[in-house]
Amino acid sequence: MTLFNDTELFATGLAGKKVFDIPDSELILIDNFFTKEESDRFYERLLRKTKWREYEMEIYDKVYTVPRMISWYEDKDNPGADPNGPDWNYELLTIRGRVEKETQLDFNSVLLNLYRDGNDGVGWHSDKEHNTGPNPVIASVTFGETRMFRLRHKFSKEIPQVEIPLHHGSFLLMSGTTNSFWQHQVPKTARDVLPRINLTFRQTHRSL
Numbered sequence: 001m002t003l004f005n006d007t008e009l010f011a012t013g014l015a016g017k018k019v020f021d022i023p024d025s026e027l028i029l030i031d032n033f034f035t036k037e038e039s040d041r042f043y044e045r046l047l048r049k050t051k052w053r054e055y056e057m058e059i060y061d062k063v064y065t066v067p068r069m070i071s072w073y074e075d076k077d078n079p080g081a082d083p084n085g086p087d088w089n090y091e092l093l094t095i096r097g098r099v100e101k102e103t104q105l106d107f108n109s110v111l112l113n114l115y116r117d118g119n120d121g122v123g124w125h126s127d128k129e130h131n132t133g134p135n136p137v138i139a140s141v142t143f144g145e146t147r148m149f150r151l152r153h154k155f156s157k158e159i160p161q162v163e164i165p166l167h168h169g170s171f172l173l174m175s176g177t178t179n180s181f182w183q184h185q186v187p188k189t190a191r192d193v194l195p196r197i198n199l200t201f202r203q204t205h206r207s208l
């Protein structure tokens with residue numbers, strides 16, 4: 001599945017910050033948020049060090065294994081956090097530090113997704129979970145293969161879908177009402193693609 005010397009094949013986008021002008025959404029993309037060298041190193045180390053696991057989801061009484069590997073890290077002192085969860089490693093702490101510096105926000109948890117090849121993806125959903133509130137701030141970082149990130153408005157068919165290629169080392173910030181008005185997906189692809197790692201930093205606050 002994985003060749004560690006693949007990183008030379010990964011291309012970062014052109015450097016720069018793009019603020020999307022789309023309705024009911026606050027969406028900012030920074031390509032090259034991490035340099036190519038940093039991104040190659042994070043990709044290799046996260047691939048190797050992360051406690052990847054399969055994840056089963058129950059939909060209408062049927063259990064499905066999602067087509068990707070995941071891992072969840074959360075500060076142990078956050079109320080309701082799993083005391084036996086994995087500890088943040090150096091790479092995760094470094095990436096979180098950079099994201100927090102850019103956003104001037106604190107994130108106490110991160111979901112990692114590993115898309116092993118084109119058969120892996122994530123279907124249409126919003127990140128509106130009970131434990132992040134209705135308008136969560138989601139800070140998304142990508143390493144490895146470029147995959148498409150698509151958004152569609154939940155209530156208006158007239159508003160066109162948005163398609164954003166998320167490159168090696170990119171940073172996408174979703175805030176405001178993005179998650180209550182839009183859904184997103186990473187479609188599967190028939191192209192022969194290398195693995196992609198995505199990290200979504202979150203502010204988890206459970207109401208106990």
Ligand SMILES: O=C(O)CCC(=O)C(=O)O
Nearest residue numbers: 111113127149186198200
């Ligand atoms: O892989 C991505 O870019 C998105 C992942 C995602 O939507 C999620 O984990 O909720």
Ligand SMILES: [Fe+2]
Nearest residue numbers: 125126127184
């Ligand atoms: Fe999501």
